[in-house]
Amino acid sequence: MFDLIVVGAGLSGLQAAYSAQQAGLSVAVIEARDRVGGKTWTVPLASGRGVADLGAAWINDRLQPRIWAYVQKFDLQTVRQRLEGKAIMQSSESERVVYPFGITPEFTEDEKLNLERIRDHIQRVSLLKEPPNSQDDNVTLDQYVRELGAGPKTIQMVNLWSRVMHGLESSEQFAAWFIDYCRRNKGLLAVRADDQTGGNHMRIISGTQEISKGIANLIGAGRIFLSSPVAAIEDKMSKVEVTTRDGKVFTGSRCIISLPSTMYSDLNISPPLPPQARHLYEATKLGHYNKAIVCYDKPWWRDLGFNGFAMSFIGPAVVIRDTSVDEKECYALTCFVNGREGEKWSKLYDHERRRVVLQQLAILYNVGPESEVFRPIEFFVQIWKHEEYSKGALAPITALGHYTRFHGDYTDMTIICGDMEYQVHKAIVCPRSKYFDAMFSNGMQALQGETNLLDHCNVYALAEYCQTIELKVLAASKFRSEAEKHWMHPDFFEAIQAVYRTSTRNDRLLRDIVVDILHGHKELLDRYEYQEIISQLDVSFELLMKLHQREEWG
Template sequence: MFDLLVVGAGLSGLQAALSAQQAGLTVAVIEARDRVGGKIWSVPLASGRGYADLGGAWINKSLQKRVGAYVDKFGLKTVVQRLEGKAVMQQAPGERFEFPFGVTPSDFSPEEKKSLEMVRDHIQAESLKPGPPRLEDDNVSLDQYVRDLGALPGTIKMVNIWAQVMHGLDSTEYSAAWFIDYCRKNRGLLAIRADDASGGQHLRFRDGAQSLATNIAALVGAPNIHLSSPVTSITDHGSYTSITTTTGQTFTGRKTIISIPSTMYKELNIQPPLPPRLQAITNATTLGDYNKAIVCYDRPWWREHGFNGYFASYVGPVILARDTSVDEVGNYCLTCFVNGKPGRGWGRLRAHERRAAVLAQLAQIFGHEEEVYKPIEFFDQIWQAERYSRGALAPITALGHLVEYVDVYGRAVGNLHFVGTEYSPEWKGYMEGAICSGEVGAGEVVQALKGRERANL
């Protein structure tokens, strides 16, 4: 029998296992996939020029202390997010304009700029206030919230892009309280939106973000991580827990940490069943339509024309893109986010249709079709279709649920504990948040086991 069983080898699960080991506990990590990392997944380019990050990619070494410490510990190389050059805003089919990156788009009218800045500053101020989410904000959608502030139509559309980019849902589909609380846990709206040293998109990993997960997994130890082992049942026997996998293995442990998105709890056979109130909130959480298309070229041709690779679009299917090149290895890529409602339709297309739609939009945005239509590689990832993720980034609670079920959400039940970036008190939705939650969950287990007889393998 182990002291602790961990379901899921994403960053939360790996950190929970490592923290438990460091406290002297014996651990087994059980992972359905054939790899570690969860929604952190880096795939090699056929050209040999590095990796494409199909999942999480951005960090801030100075603001995210845990990730920063690991970067130093493992000697991982990072790349600063490139900002130099013009950005593009696509307002409608055939309508686009260029503007200096980092400012309110220049072609917005004075009234639209004032409206956008009013809403931005209001949400920033609310997200810097300490305290729990407000019930009245949890009972209205983000869309209705900004309308009630008097936002103009252009601002309403821009807030919808924020929602799509950040969470893979439209602003009509989740509560203002969830959005504001997410910002609160991430140093405010401006820090989430920023691509410079003040925000969450400052750095990327030169050799792919999964290098972080693989290095943490090495500390846990390969013999302690059981890959390709989907869980069929989890049972809390009162004095211990047991887990059975599709491979026919059975693991026993004094405690179990479940490190998968809460949206997927209902797919597990947990006995005895989770309490009704916990089922009520987790059965209703939603994972966003969060998709990536990564287009790789022989050279960064967009820079030659004065662009920095960033654009936003009300049209879609791509709603936002960034330059994610790693120049020192000759990896020149544009990462395109195809999220929210546009992502749902795009995700149902066949592979060649998805590629054609993205390239056609890049041609509309940047022109220079002769260069746009000659990528050397093209990747796409539809996280809703990924069996063991079912979407990204973090599960989002139903309207009114964040406040109503605060007493049970993420709380331990008997010998079962829950971790994941959705529960993190800081940098929720980021790698830092996943690691933070893993630490917290392991601490709960260590504290609960104090004074109890140790497990014998």
């Protein structure tokens, strides 16, 4: 039996498994695909001149310190996003604007001021520490900016952001979700920028999947089970059984589901997740997120004075970036064909997809049929909606009002482990863990601050050594009072070991208190660390005898 089973071998699942393994736990990672990496997926060019990232492609050494640490650990080489040259804005069939990259497109002065005002407003609210309010969760992003006074060009630009970031129209996602997504990623400008301040700053020459492969190697190939789609997960309290579609059963003490919440409905989870959790994830959706990567013999767009960056309000590609690696003689334009236009494009035949993208490039760069545009050496298409184990990208987006509706008894929770912080939903965690449920029902005082449990243990041991009965009784009384109040605190776990290390079987005062607390809070026995230590101490026998005395067999 494994200590932990992780379902999903994307970056999050691999990191969870590796962290658990580093803590001394045995792990198994179960992955439906025949590869690790999830939405990091790198494929080689047939020409041998490098690779193409069909999924996540950009990183930032300042904004993503954990990713950057892996880049350094695995000695991965990077290239910075090309910034030099002119950019293109296609705002309509008849309007094409060429402008210096890095500034607001050259619209009219009033249009530029309006766009910058709305952009700066979203940037400001996305840097606030507090989460969005329910009012913003009940209007679409499109409605939100209209109410702020957005003009036609600004409305179209916000829709472009929505398309390229999440694969949805701005009328299909809600303002609270969009703003909070930006907030969790250092603000709107950090999400959009291509320089050192933004998430599109650098790429890995050998592809981002190398990070996933590197973490998988740290875990060990023998702990990762590929081509094993999970059919069912059953929590039997004392263990968890994970069954794959081909009938293989994995047994563990705990299980982490590292999948987009939109995929939960494909799993037979028993007992079912709580109603509020099901209501939340059953209403989430993923966007139409697609890539067309066009590879050439040479970077012909640079000869025309462009850096490869283009935006379009009409599509099919909404944003285009130069993803070349010059040292590999790999010259490429990556086209994001997202949102409603991406949905239409995904339904075309392969040759039609290729045709409309090349035609758009020709229009954007104002070149004719003899141009290099129409002579790519390779053409990659990735449609995430067509992937059985993805069903879209990037992140699951909540339904109207859901993002703040569940900020009640069971939402918004941060688990801190050392210097690592994990943002989770109480709706998922608390109903499945009596420990966390009790913590949030009874308040945080039981886990905060310092306790005197170990001090009382030490005083008790000293009193025993000096044969001072009154002091022993006093120390035991204080120990009970502290234990009843702080049974969830990590010090209680340490105190159990101290009690059984410093007392004999016949010295019952502290031992009886420990057994009473464990008997009264049996959820502690579900925790791996308690199971481990109890199996090594007399407490297991004494707890069993207490159950026997109370006739609680059955």
